[in-house]
Amino acid sequence: MAAALASCDMAAIVEAIRLSCGWSQAELARSVGYSQSWVSRVVNGQQSLTLDQVRQVAHRLDIPVHLLRFASSGPIPAPTAPPRPAAVRAAGEGKGADPTRRRDFGKAVAMTALPLPAAPGCGDIDETTALTLRAITGGQRRLDASSPARDLAKAAVAHLELSGRTLARARRTPFAADVAAAASEAAGFAAWLHADMGDAGSARSYYRTAVERARQSGHGLLDVYMLGSLASFEIDAEDPELGLTLAVEAGRRMGDDAHPTAQAWLACVRALGRAGMGDAAAAHREIARAEAAVRRPDNAAPPWPWVFAFDDAKVAGYRALAAVRLRRPGDARTAFSDAFGGTRPGAKQGAVLLVELATAHADAGDVDEAFRLASEALRTGAAFRSERIIGRVRRFRRGYRGPRARCVSALDEQLTALLTGGSPPAGRG
Structure with a gap:
C-alpha cells in the first residue's frame, strides 16, 4: 500500500x-x-x-x-x-x-484538493445519470412483455435521443463511459422494437448505434452482447452467413476466458448461423460448447448486460431452433419439450417459438398440430400487432406444400381477416 x-x-x-x-x-x-x-x-x-x-x-x-x-x-x-x-x-x-x-x-x-471547473454544460452529469437512463430502458423493457412494440417505439426512440444528447454533455466527465453504456442499452432496445415491428432497416441502424456506444463505453462484454444481438437479428432475417460472420467476430472480441453465460449464448447464436447454412456437424459442435459452458460451476450470477443465467433449458431452445433449420423434426420436437419443461417465455417470444415448433410438426407430418400451433401464434401476433410474429406465420404457411386440410383453410382465413382488417376467426382444432 x-x-x-x-x-x-x-x-x-x-x-x-x-x-x-x-x-x-x-x-x-x-x-x-x-x-x-x-x-x-x-x-x-x-x-x-x-x-x-x-x-x-x-x-x-x-x-x-x-x-x-x-x-x-x-x-x-x-x-x-x-x-x-x-x-x-x-x-x-x-x-x-x-x-x-x-x-x-x-x-x-x-x-x-483544489476544486476543478466542470466542463461547460455538464454540471448535471453525475454518478446517478447513467443509472437513471438505464432505469428508463429497464421500465420500457418490462412494458414490452405486455404491450405492442408500436406503442413503445416513439418513447424508446425519444429516450435514445435523450441518451445521445446526455452522452454528448458527459464526454468530458468521469461518467462518460457509464453514460455510453446506458445509451447502448437504449439503442439495443429501440432495435429490438423495430425488429418486432418488421422495420428491418431501422432495426439495423439502431443495432449499429448500440454497438458503437458499447465500444465507447469500454465495456467488453456489452460490445460482445450488442454485436451478438445484431448477429442474431441477421440470422433471423434469413442471412445466416452474415449473422455467423458477426457472431464469430463477437467471439473473437470476447476471448476465451469470458463468463460462461456469455460463452454459452454466443455459441448458441453461432449454432443457428451454422444450421441456417446447412452445416449440421458445426451446429452440433456449437451446441455442445454451450452445454459445457452452462454446466460450469461458476455459471451462477450472470454478468451484465445478461439478466438471467443461461441454463440447460435455454440451450435446449436453441438446439430445437437449429434442428428446425436443419429439417430434423424429431430432434426439434424433443428439444422443444426440454426447453418448455421449465419456465415458459413471455407471450411474444413464446409465439415465435410456437411457429418454429409448428414447422417441426409439419416436417414430421403432424399437420393438424402444426397448424394449431401456428394459429395460436398468429392470435398472439395479432393481439400485439407484431409483424415479426405475423411474418413468421406467413413464412410457415408459404413453406407448407401438403394437402389442403381443414386446419390449413382455417389458418388462411385468419391471415386473410388480419390483412383485410376483419376479425380473425377462432382457430379450429
Whole structure:
C-alpha cells in the first residue's frame, strides 16, 4: 500500500481497501459513489482517474490528505473521521518511503484538493445519470412483455435521443463511459422494437448505434452482447452467413476466458448461423460448447448486460431452433419439450417459438398440430400487432406444400381477416 500511495496507483489502493474491509466490488462502489462497472475497470487497470476523482475517492474512503502525503515528520494526528481501513492505516505508518517521491506525490495530492471547473454544460452529469437512463430502458423493457412494440417505439426512440444528447454533455466527465453504456442499452432496445415491428432497416441502424456506444463505453462484454444481438437479428432475417460472420467476430472480441453465460449464448447464436447454412456437424459442435459452458460451476450470477443465467433449458431452445433449420423434426420436437419443461417465455417470444415448433410438426407430418400451433401464434401476433410474429406465420404457411386440410383453410382465413382488417376467426382444432 505504501508503494501504491507513493506512485498514485489507485487501482492497487482501491483493491487493497476493498480486501481489507472484506467488501464486494458492489459494496465498494456504494462507498465511493460510482457504479460497480466503474470500480471494476479501476481495479483491473482499465480506467484512469482524473485528479478530481482521486480527491473524491480519498474523501469518500476517509483517507486524509496528510496520510496520502506520507507526512515525514511529527506524529500522525488522531483522525476526526470514522476509523479508516486497516490497509490505509498501515500505509500511513510505513517507513522507508523515498522522500523525493513523497514530495512529488504530495504536490499531486495537493492539486487534487483544489476544486476543478466542470466542463461547460455538464454540471448535471453525475454518478446517478447513467443509472437513471438505464432505469428508463429497464421500465420500457418490462412494458414490452405486455404491450405492442408500436406503442413503445416513439418513447424508446425519444429516450435514445435523450441518451445521445446526455452522452454528448458527459464526454468530458468521469461518467462518460457509464453514460455510453446506458445509451447502448437504449439503442439495443429501440432495435429490438423495430425488429418486432418488421422495420428491418431501422432495426439495423439502431443495432449499429448500440454497438458503437458499447465500444465507447469500454465495456467488453456489452460490445460482445450488442454485436451478438445484431448477429442474431441477421440470422433471423434469413442471412445466416452474415449473422455467423458477426457472431464469430463477437467471439473473437470476447476471448476465451469470458463468463460462461456469455460463452454459452454466443455459441448458441453461432449454432443457428451454422444450421441456417446447412452445416449440421458445426451446429452440433456449437451446441455442445454451450452445454459445457452452462454446466460450469461458476455459471451462477450472470454478468451484465445478461439478466438471467443461461441454463440447460435455454440451450435446449436453441438446439430445437437449429434442428428446425436443419429439417430434423424429431430432434426439434424433443428439444422443444426440454426447453418448455421449465419456465415458459413471455407471450411474444413464446409465439415465435410456437411457429418454429409448428414447422417441426409439419416436417414430421403432424399437420393438424402444426397448424394449431401456428394459429395460436398468429392470435398472439395479432393481439400485439407484431409483424415479426405475423411474418413468421406467413413464412410457415408459404413453406407448407401438403394437402389442403381443414386446419390449413382455417389458418388462411385468419391471415386473410388480419390483412383485410376483419376479425380473425377462432382457430379450429
